[in-house]
Amino acid sequence: MKKLISAIIFCAFMYSCSTVPITGRSQLSLVSNQEVLALSLQQYNEYISGAPLSKNQANTAMVTKVGQNIANAVAAYYEVTGMSSALSDFSWEFHLIADNQVNAFCMPGGKIVVYEGILPYTQNEAGLAVVISHEVAHAIAKHANERMSQQVAAQYGGAVVGGLLSKSSSTLQTLGNTVFGLGTQYGVMLPYSRKQEYEADRIGLILMGIAGYDPNVAVPFWERMSQKGTSVPEFMSTHPSDANRISEIKKALPEAMEYYYAVHGGAPKTTNPSNNAKSSDQWKF
Numbered sequence: 001m002k003k004l005i006s007a008i009i010f011c012a013f014m015y016s017c018s019t020v021p022i023t024g025r026s027q028l029s030l031v032s033n034q035e036v037l038a039l040s041l042q043q044y045n046e047y048i049s050g051a052p053l054s055k056n057q058a059n060t061a062m063v064t065k066v067g068q069n070i071a072n073a074v075a076a077y078y079e080v081t082g083m084s085s086a087l088s089d090f091s092w093e094f095h096l097i098a099d100n101q102v103n104a105f106c107m108p109g110g111k112i113v114v115y116e117g118i119l120p121y122t123q124n125e126a127g128l129a130v131v132i133s134h135e136v137a138h139a140i141a142k143h144a145n146e147r148m149s150q151q152v153a154a155q156y157g158g159a160v161v162g163g164l165l166s167k168s169s170s171t172l173q174t175l176g177n178t179v180f181g182l183g184t185q186y187g188v189m190l191p192y193s194r195k196q197e198y199e200a201d202r203i204g205l206i207l208m209g210i211a212g213y214d215p216n217v218a219v220p221f222w223e224r225m226s227q228k229g230t231s232v233p234e235f236m237s238t239h240p241s242d243a244n245r246i247s248e249i250k251k252a253l254p255e256a257m258e259y260y261y262a263v264h265g266g267a268p269k270t271t272n273p274s275n276n277a278k279s280s281d282q283w284k285f
Contacts, residue, residue, distance in 0.1 A: 017029055018142065018145075020141045020142070020199065020203075021077070021078070021081070021083065021086075021140055021141065021203070022077070022202070022203045022206055023141075023199055023202060023203065025199065027141075027142070027145075027146045027149075028146055028149040028150060029142070029145055029146065029149055030148075030149035031145055031148045031149050033089055033108075033142070033145060034089075036108050036142075036144055036145045036148060037089055037108055037109050040107045040108040040109065040111075040144065041107070041109060041111075043107075044107045044111045047113075048095065048111075048113070051095070051097050051099075051113070052097060052098040052099065053095060053096065053097065053098065054096040054097060054098045054116055055098065056096070056116070059096055059116070059119060060096045062125060062128060063094050063095070063096045063112075063114050063128065063132075064094045065125070066125055066128045066129050066132050067092065067094035067112050067132050067136075068092070068094070069129070069211040069212070069213075070129060070132050070133045070136050070207050070208070070211050071090075071092045071110065071136070072211065073133075073207045073208075073210035073211035074087065074090075074136060074140055074207060075087060076210055076263075077206075077207070077210055089109055090109055090110040090139075091109060091110055091111075092110040092111075092112070093110065093111045093112060094112045094114075094132075095112065095113050095114070096114050096115075096116060097113055097114070097115050097116065098116055099115045099116060099117060100115070100116065100117040101115040101117045101118075102115070102117045102118045102121060102225075102228060103115045103117065103118060104118055104131050104132070104135050105135055106132075106135035106136050106138055106139045107139070107144075108139055108142070108144045108145070109139070110136070110139055112132060112135060112136065114128070114131065114132065118131060121221065121224045121225055121228070122221065123221075123224075125213070126208075126213045126214060126217040127217055127220075127221045129208050129211065129213040129217075130204065130208065130213075130217060130218045130221045130222075131221075133203075133204035133205070133207040133208045133211070133213075134200050134201060134204035135200075135204075136204070136207060137199070137200040137201075137202075137203035137204040137207060138192060138196070138200045140203070141196070141199060141200065141203060143192050143196045143199075143200070146196070147192065147193070147196075194240050197240050197245070198240060198245070198248050201218075201245065201248060201249055201252065202248075202252040202255075202256075204218075205218060205249065205252050205253065205255075205256035206255065206256045206259050208256065208260075209256045209257060209258075209259035209260030209261075209263065209264075210259050210260075210263050212260075212263070212264050214260065215253055215256035215257060215260060216253060216257075218249050218253075219246060219249060219250065219253075222242055222245055222246050222249065223242075223246065225242060226242035226243070226246070
């Protein structure tokens with residue numbers, strides 16, 4: 001009997017998977033996009049209504065410009081790959097907050113917040129593109145959906161087969177609080193897993209390349225961030241250490257540069273191109 005129940009749960013989870021764009025990784029998807037968007041939008045609206053917007057017009061305009069360029073890159077990629085309909089639930093917003101936190105986040109659906117405290121590390125548009133493209137990558141990869149689904153699987157197991165989520169808004173609200181956690185001790189959103197962080201780095205580099213920002217600037221940006229210092233070693237944190245992150249970024253750069261050259265011209269530096277970037281006449285902005 002236990003084996004039968006386990007088999008039913010396994011099958012339910014297998015049919016509740018989605019694929020991350022660009023990387024192609026399969027991820028658990030037990031919670032609908034609409035449910036995640038509703039919960040995240042509620043928390044985002046509560047947060048942004050009381051957040052102090054930056055009064056620096058130049059920096060605010062830069063955040064909006066870079067954010068829109070990355071959003072256009074997402075749209076271009078989805079058009080080339082025939083997935084434009086997947087962006088129907090996205091409504092992009094870009095805000096610069098007057099706060100010295102060295103942080104930024106993007107809520108599901110494309111609500112992007114950048115803190116002034118990170119600008120000394122980004123230094124310019126390209127550096128800012130590293131940050132915004134990474135946060136946008138979390139959103140299009142639906143990492144919040146995945147994180148919530150993992151909690152559902154861990155806490156409720158086979159109960160999801162019986163439609164537990166659709167019947168209990170309080171259950172979803174509780175899960176949303178633990179997934180998004182705006183205003184918690186983490187400062188902004190609760191941290192993603194290392195796997196999701198590395199994946200967002202890789203996707204972000206590609207989005208940068210499509211948008212026309214040189215992905216190579218990601219390395220010096222993270223080197224500057226590493227000089228800020230970290231208080232928690234990697235094995236105690238869900239975030240990758242700066243050294244490991246930089247190492248993985250360097251591995252991902254050749255792929256990102258293929259997209260950069262495919263869209264904006266030039267000769268790829270890789271000797272064995274993957275052809276994932278398509279030809280330049282397929283990209284539209």
